[in-house]
Structures are given as structure tokens and as C-alpha cells.
Amino acid sequence: xxxxxxxxxxxxLLETGKKYSISELASILEVSERMIRVYKEDLEKAGIxxxxxxxxxxxxxxxxxxxxxxxxxKLKDASLLDKYxxxxxxxxxxxxxxxxxxxxxGVFIGSKKEDKQLNLTEEIGKRYNVLTRAIKExxxxxxxxxxxxxxxxxxxxxxxxxxxxxxxxxxxxFCEKRQDMRHFELKRIINFELLDEKFE
Numbered sequence: 499x500x501x502x503x504x505x506x507x508x509x510x511l512l513e514t515g516k517k518y519s520i521s522e523l524a525s526i527l528e529v530s531e532r533m534i535r536v537y538k539e540d541l542e543k544a545g546i547x548x549x550x551x552x553x554x555x556x557x558x559x560x561x562x563x564x565x566x567x568x569x570x571x572k573l574k575d576a577s578l579l580d581k582y583x584x585x586x587x588x589x590x591x592x593x594x595x596x597x598x599x600x601x602x603x604g605v606f607i608g609s610k611k612e613d614k615q616l617n618l619t620e621e622i623g624k625r626y627n628v629l630t631r632a633i634k635e636x637x638x639x640x641x642x643x644x645x646x647x648x649x650x651x652x653x654x655x656x657x658x659x660x661x662x663x664x665x666x667x668x669x670x671x672f673c674e675k676r677q678d679m680r681h682f683e684l685k686r687i688i689n690f691e692l693l694d695e696k697f698e
Contacts, residue, residue, distance in 0.1 A: 501533075501536075501537075501540075504527050504529060504533070504537060505537040505540055505541060507526075507527060508523055508527060508534070508537050508538075508541075509541060509546065509560070511523065511526065512548060512558060512559070512560035513560060513634075515559075515560070515634065516559075517551060517556075517557045517558070517559045518557050518558055519556065519557040519558075520534050520535070520557065520558065522557070523558065538558065546560075548560055549561050573603070575602055576599050576602040576603045579595055579598065579599045579602075580599075582595055583595045583596055583599065622667065622684050622685060625684045625687050625690060626660065626667060626684060628690055628692050629657050629660060629669050629684075629690075630660060631692065632657045632692055633657045633658065633659065633660070635696070636656075636696050636697055636698075637692055637693055637694070637695065637696055637697070638654055638655065638656055638674075638693040638695045638696070638697055639654070639655050639657055639671075639690055639691065639692055639693060640652065640653070640654050640655075640690070640691045640693055641653050641654075641655060641682070641687050641688075641689065641690045641691075642687070642688040642689040642690075643682060643686060643687055643688065644686045644687075644688055645686070650688060651675075653673055653674070653675050653682075654673075654674045654675070654693070655669075655671035655672065655673055655674065655680070655682065656671055656672040656674070656697040657669050657670075657671045658670050658671055658672065658679075666683055666684070666685065667683070667684040667685075668681045668682060668683050668684065669681070669682045669684065672697070
């Protein structure tokens with residue numbers, strides 16, 4: 499992979515909050531430990547600071563919340579496989595290439611749908627960013643939510659997962675008011691506040 503691709507992959511790994519040693523990152527990315535240090539320096543030049551934990555059990559940890567650029571396929575990426583599928587004589591290999599092409603097309607279609615929804619309004623984007631940060635940091639969020647038939651009501655939620663359903667973004671969360679899991683549609687969240695209180 500290119501240097502840029504490796505740097506982004508390293509950032510995606512660290513974004514999970516897990517500590518990785520330099521040797522672990524070098525093994526995963528199949529580069530030297532020196533290159534891992536170079537990627538770290540490049541990220542810090544871009545304002546993304548990675549903490550270094552010293553000692554035999556040390557490594558790199560990302561302690562800041564960031565919005566990762568999403569790498570996606572283009573339709574032409576799937577088309578590149580056409581000639582290989584056409585010329586492949588081995589039946590099993592051809593089926594694997596067709597399956598790979600279908601996956602690329604599926605990711606392309608899904609990413610187009612996601613982009614359309616994420617860019618719907620600036621407000622939806624703000625809610626998405628706050629809730630994804632809350633999921634990563636395991637922090638409670640206070641929201642003013644509009645329910646059909648019940649109007650506006652205040653909730654404190656423990657966000658677990660974001661998902662796209664029928665052209666709309668939802669957050670799966672534990673609702674403290676209902677003491678149960680609920681799905682909250684982002685466009686119906688009127689106000690929101692990221693709390694300092696954390697959840698298990």
C-alpha cells in the first residue's frame with residue numbers, strides 16, 4: 499500500500515482506543531518500525547497527536563476524538579476486474595473474482611447512499627459527530643427528542659451504535675427513562691448535549 503494509505507490505516511486502528519505497540523503496527527501494515535514512526539510524525543504535522551506510552555508494555559494511543567476520512571470504492575474499481583473475470587479459465591477463481599466485484603459494487607452503492615444522507619443538512623452532521631464521539635468515549639448524551647404522537651420529551655441515552663435505515667440515520671441507545679434499548683432517528687433530535695458522565 500502507499501504511504502498515505504498506510505498512514506490512514508494506522509489511524510483507523512488507533513481510532514478504536516486500543517494501545518498498539520510499534521512492532522504490532524509494523525507487523526499489521528507490513529512495514530518497518532521506522533516507517534511507523536514516520537507515519538506518526540506525519541499525522542502530528544496534520545494536527546492529529548498520538549500519545550506514546552513508554553516502557554516494555556508501551557505503545558501508541560490516540561486520545562483525541564477525530565472524524566476519519568472514509569475510503570470508498572468507485573464504480574470503475576469494480577470494472578477493472580472485468581477483463582480478469584473474462585480471461586479466467588479456472589471456475590473457482592472466476593467465481594471468487596465475481597464475488598469480489600459484487601462486494602466492491604455493494605460498497606460503492608452503500609457509500610453513495612451514506613454520503614447523500616450525511617450531507618443532507620449541517621445539523622444532521624453535528625448530531626452524527628456528537629453521537630459517534632459519545633459511542634467512542636462511552637459518554638451519556640442528553641437529548642430533546644420529538645416522538646410522533648407524544649411531542650417533545652427529554653431523554654438521557656447511552657449511545658451504542660449508529661446505523662442507516664431507509665435513507666435515515668439512527669442511533670441505537672439505552673434509554674434511561676424507559677430502561678430499555680431504543681432507536682433514535684437523528685432528524686428528530688431537536689437539542690443534544692454531550693455529558694461528562696460515562697456509562698458501562
